[in-house]
Amino acid sequence: VLLHDEVKQAFTEHRSVVCHDAKPFMRSLMADGIDLSFLTLDTAIAAYLINPSKSSYSLASVCGEFLGAEPTGSMESDGTFDFGGTDISAQSCAEAAVFVSRLAPVVLAGLADIHNESLYADIENPLVHVLAKMESAGIAVDTAALLSIKDRLTAETQELTQLLHSIAGKTFNVNSPTQLREILYTDRGLAPGKKTKTGFSTDAATLEKLHDQWPEFIGPLLRYREVEKLRSTYGEGLLHEIAPDGRIHATFNQTVARTGRLSSDQPNLHNIPVRSDEGKVFRTAFVAPKGCSLLVADYNQIELRCIAHLANDPGLISAFAAGEDIHNATAARVFGVALGEVTADQRSKAKMVSYGLAYGMEAYGLSQRLSIGVDEASVILKAYFEAFPNVKKYMDDAIVEARRTGYTETLFGRRRQIPELLSDNFRVRQAGERQAMNAAIQGLAADIFKIALVRIDKLLTEKDFLSRVVLQVHDEVIVEVPDSEKEVVGPLILDTMRGAADLSVPFEVNAAWGDTWASAKG
DNA sequence: GCGATCAGCC
């Protein structure tokens, strides 16, 4: 309190601030009404751009790497101020500051070496402030709705537990793979499927295969797994994260994902269920406050569009340019039928290939996904690459280039080192090849999305809108919009997303309004 | 405390 004015003055008057991991610090200043808007360098993020594959970007580890020396004091970097005035904290803060100032020129030179100055200055640096605002804003939650969802799930897990105990003829911990193993493979004597490091697997794919051998047990078990996941992770988990203001303030990490994507924790809002109707109800608990609506806008097929552009594949480009249903158009080409003759089965297979494509999928993976034989999957993949030869060439070239240079690069210069390509281990090397194919694609999509996010925030701020971005999920942005601003802000967001980059294919953005995240998703 | 297993999303 005593230092408040001095702090405010220091961070509003100085036109340049260098910081290591600025976002928590920005957030804590924001809570005090201080807007740290003159960040010029975040040394943690610079270190991440130079090599995004490190497990830690703590001040100590980055100093260790770039300076060959680490601060000796222990300074917690939770972004809060310690005005306790102990000599130890003052000492270690001072020491940290000295290290950050030594670090700055070194990481700046590192950015220059890999031509990442504008990736940093135009995208990552402004993004810090945008994310700090998103985290501070949080998203409103309907606690009562969440409680009732959780209660319903809890009742069902209890019933299922009883049922499973009675069928097994003993009580056991249904959550324990070890105890399940004993019941399935020892007591019941089922023929085990695949193995894990510690024994036979009990995962869903394995249980599906065993289902017919003991349906009255395995059926409820699969159901239990599903319900318990929802109950514990999303029911209990989300309830614990609701702040006193009735909102969830997740953290969006800018130095975690090796592809350039953001990640989310405390809680992770990037994996809220959407595929099953039952899981999707959790999205009804994410709401717009009174007088506001949620705008949910997401890029349609952004990674496939990135592939079309990067591979410069005429088939994909013309399908996107014509605004065709891309999976339908893909299926028509792959299976050699007319656009109107594509069956639902062909479309779904083409869709799975397209999704898998970005992940460097091989025949085996596709066969698992589609529940077909490996040979049939190979035929489909082969047909795909014949229909889209430039895509095949792009993937092959990506591996060769990454092996030659040791890294991949996105259109915006985001690098990812892939040392796995040189591994003696076949399995590791193959994983490296998949990463080499995937990194430039997923990374480009991430670059584009970040550009859109920064521009959206800039527009909303400059024009003094009350609308604010409250959440992002990789290719989707959720904006809380006062009803009076809907007509103006809606088109503004969509235009900004569509114009975030200029590729050889257009971007399509789906948008929906709603009172909750679920209804908006339609 | 930590690795392993499982499962949610893009």
Added chain:
DNA sequence: TTTAATGCTGATCGCA
């Protein structure tokens, strides 16, 4: 020949 999807986070178990 091998293995068996990119990238994440979290709940839980069970051993240390």
